[in-house]
Amino acid sequence: xxxLGMPTAPRGVxxxxxxxxxxxxxxxxxxxSQLRRNLGKxxxxxxxxxxxxxxxxxxxxxxxDAGEAIKAExxxxxxxxxxxxxxxxxxxxxxxxxAxDAGEAxxxxxDLVTAAGATEVVKVKSLATDEIxxxxxxxxxxIAAYETDLAELIVQLGQDRPSHILVPAIHxxxxxxxxxxxxxxxxVDPALTDDPAALAEAARLHLxxxxxxxxxxxSGANFAIAETGTLCVVESxxxxxxxxxxxxxxxxxxxxxxxxPSWADLEVFLQLLPRSSTGERMNPYTSMWTxxxxxxxxxxxxxxxxxxxxxxxxxxxxGRAALHCxxxxxxxxxxxxxxxxxxxxxxxxxxxxxxxxxxxxLTGVQDNASLPYASSxxxxxxxxxxxxxxxxAILVDLRARHVEESRREHRLPGPEAVSMAAASWVMASGxxxxxxxRAARSGRVLGRGGRIRRLPPPLSAWTGARDAPVPPAMTxxxxxxxxxxxxxxxxxxxxxxxxxxxxxSQPAAGxxx
Amino acid sequence: xxxxxxxxxxADTLFPDVGRATVTLLxxxxxQVVFPQAxxxxxxxxxxxxxxxxxxxxxxxxxxxxxxxxxxxxxxxSCAGSVRHQHAMVARRFGDERLARRAQAVAGRTFxxxxxxxxxxxxxxxxxxxxHRVTYHPTCHSLRVLRVADKPLRLLRNVAxxxxxELPDADVCCGFGGTFAVKNADTSTAMLADKMRSVLxxxxxxxxxxxxxxxxxxxxxxxxxxxxxxxxxxxxxxASTRAAGPLPAGGAGRPRAGRARAGTAGRARAGTAGxxxxxx
Numbered sequence: 132x133x134x135l136g137m138p139t140a141p142r143g144v145x146x147x148x149x150x151x152x153x154x155x156x157x158x159x160x161x162x163x164s165q166l167r168r169n170l171g172k173x174x175x176x177x178x179x180x181x182x183x184x185x186x187x188x189x190x191x192x193x194x195x196d197a198g199e200a201i202k203a204e205x206x207x208x209x210x211x212x213x214x215x216x217x218x219x220x221x222x223x224x225x226x227x228x229x230a231x232d233a234g235e236a237x238x239x240x241x242d243l244v245t246a247a248g249a250t251e252v253v254k255v256k257s258l259a260t261d262e263i264x265x266x267x268x269x270x271x272x273x274i275a276a277y278e279t280d281l282a283e284l285i286v287q288l289g290q291d292r293p294s295h296i297l298v299p300a301i302h303x304x305x306x307x308x309x310x311x312x313x314x315x316x317x318x319v320d321p322a323l324t325d326d327p328a329a330l331a332e333a334a335r336l337h338l339x340x341x342x343x344x345x346x347x348x349x350s351g352a353n354f355a356i357a358e359t360g361t362l363c364v365v366e367s368x369x370x371x372x373x374x375x376x377x378x379x380x381x382x383x384x385x386x387x388x389x390x391x392p393s394w395a396d397l398e399v400f401l402q403l404l405p406r407s408s409t410g411e412r413m414n415p416y417t418s419m420w421t422x423x424x425x426x427x428x429x430x431x432x433x434x435x436x437x438x439x440x441x442x443x444x445x446x447x448x449x450g451r452a453a454l455h456c457x458x459x460x461x462x463x464x465x466x467x468x469x470x471x472x473x474x475x476x477x478x479x480x481x482x483x484x485x486x487x488x489x490x491x492x493l494t495g496v497q498d499n500a501s502l503p504y505a506s507s508x509x510x511x512x513x514x515x516x517x518x519x520x521x522x523x524a525i526l527v528d529l530r531a532r533h534v535e536e537s538r539r540e541h542r543l544p545g546p547e548a549v550s551m552a553a554a555s556w557v558m559a560s561g562x563x564x565x566x567x568x569r570a571a572r573s574g575r576v577l578g579r580g581g582r583i584r585r586l587p588p589p590l591s592a593w594t595g596a597r598d599a600p601v602p603p604a605m606t607x608x609x610x611x612x613x614x615x616x617x618x619x620x621x622x623x624x625x626x627x628x629x630x631x632x633x634x635x636s637q638p639a640a641g642x643x644x
Numbered sequence: 645x646x647x648x649x650x651x652x653x654x655a656d657t658l659f660p661d662v663g664r665a666t667v668t669l670l671x672x673x674x675x676q677v678v679f680p681q682a683x684x685x686x687x688x689x690x691x692x693x694x695x696x697x698x699x700x701x702x703x704x705x706x707x708x709x710x711x712x713x714x715x716x717x718x719x720x721x722s723c724a725g726s727v728r729h730q731h732a733m734v735a736r737r738f739g740d741e742r743l744a745r746r747a748q749a750v751a752g753r754t755f756x757x758x759x760x761x762x763x764x765x766x767x768x769x770x771x772x773x774x775x776h777r778v779t780y781h782p783t784c785h786s787l788r789v790l791r792v793a794d795k796p797l798r799l800l801r802n803v804a805x806x807x808x809x810e811l812p813d814a815d816v817c818c819g820f821g822g823t824f825a826v827k828n829a830d831t832s833t834a835m836l837a838d839k840m841r842s843v844l845x846x847x848x849x850x851x852x853x854x855x856x857x858x859x860x861x862x863x864x865x866x867x868x869x870x871x872x873x874x875x876x877x878x879x880x881x882x883a884s885t886r887a888a889g890p891l892p893a894g895g896a897g898r899p900r901a902g903r904a905r906a907g908t909a910g911r912a913r914a915g916t917a918g919x920x921x922x923x924x
Contacts, residue, residue, distance in 0.1 A: 507821025510788035530694030555698035597864030
């Protein structure tokens, strides 16, 4: 439940935990050939766009360094920057609410909507509100939430879950989107084609009525400037700007890690974010607002600052770098695991490599224990991360935390823990190691025609799809012994057996097969 | 130069030809190779599966066995990466700062094979001869942990007779990932399927890499399909010469859908290395 005594995101609310483990969910996703095709096409297209947009900046690596440094500085003094932000927002006529977790944040927003006398809200695409399950909470209070981002609208109408941070409907192709519109919009022309422009026009007509009637808008935030109290949302469609400017009341739910110290910091992040996420030099719409402006835009502004496990994440020296994330999704688009299984398999609103390090930290690693292993540690994510989050290193650290916490909880070690302990015991001694090699050679009887087609569990998971090598007649060290004999001195000039490591290995004869 | 070989537990036990090729190559280039026999495993599998406590004695053992060596060579990008980027971290996790500093010192003298050849020994043409159509898979840890870049390709381009074909989407992971291949076998297999498609598209007869583990994965898949493409470690290609031919196999080694064997004439070390009773 807690890491270092810090509260994590509570169970039973929001979308940070999947109903099943990653391998189980991935298995089903891998069987969906339409999904594989959609994902492969979309991620390869966006990868190429990003590479081109990044490649034209000679100072890209310096920008990454700057982004990392600003985020590290922010996290080191997060308390100070958040209080500064609060002061500035209040000075400019806004109201600031502090939400410890998803439940508190949902309650605050629902009460504000009810106080505004509204039963409908329009929403800008927001991961934070998806993380806390705000739409479900509002529905329970009789409030309808309308997603206005085109992809979020597709997901909402399809009674689906988002599968990508930036492109929530990446798992859908346009033929599927047309079917969803025809089925769910009600007022759509039955002659609608799957031409992207026609689909966008249908959505525009559908949404326009909502924009003009809604009295409350709900948004997330990409950045908040402590120095000025300014909030910032970047987007592509302009629907976000409608939500941010037309309603009388604006409620922004923002994770506490989104604050930046100064206005000048935007120079760095407004270069890093669009190039990394959509592969554009600049996103089409950047909206900024500071408190309220009389006679212009929303006259009530509420900022809800959300913790929901972020302080617990901040407490870990290695894992806290996950809070540097600016939600660009470049790591998803290059991840060979994400490209094949899609976002739903991660069971959280945060999929891909960043989700595999963020979700388990927000919930506590035991509640998302399969996610840190949902990576081959290939490192492609680290290379594209605009703020240089060392995702493979955090994944490895989270695996260790999972093993250590399982031990602390006195759970019986599974077959894996036993075999890992056994392997360590064997490898820590030259004598035991050679005995194990002799045992492995007995595997030669399994080999037919130079390959092994079937092994018992857990190695059956290997031979399900791949042959296994037949152990050779002679190990390397046996060959070395035969070739180079026993007279070779050790590396320091003294007899090789002179420098014996610990670990219970027998010196001299024992280490000389 | 006097070079200490850390052969890796995988090559020692399952792919001894990789170690033999490394020794043959370095000796042919005029260097002395020593094999500290107390060596076992670098501990990477433990670290990457979450068992850092179990990795600690293996880190200590590696440091004690190799800290008196001037230069250490490892015919694996992944294990070299673990030595360079994980050993000190493991020691620090358990509060052993002294071991961490010793590990860092050894790591600074530890090189993957292609790094040793190009950076330390300053050689790109090792005088090898390998008359086959070959494609090269840059393994993830060679590429993104060690940053070997095109060093293996520079070595391969200088091999006489070798027809080097570029692998499409070469930098994409093959799906091995250590215990990932078992814990997430379905996803691993899906990644392997795409890698095999890339390999087959090249029409190469040999796929090579600097890591026996990734080759075991790719080769295991190709063998299952009877694809007619074999996996050969970079060291084995670089050890082959016109005079001696490819190194004769000392054991069965990794599965091979089809084995290319040089004629028996002129095999280096034939009598001593080729094991009796070796399966074909």
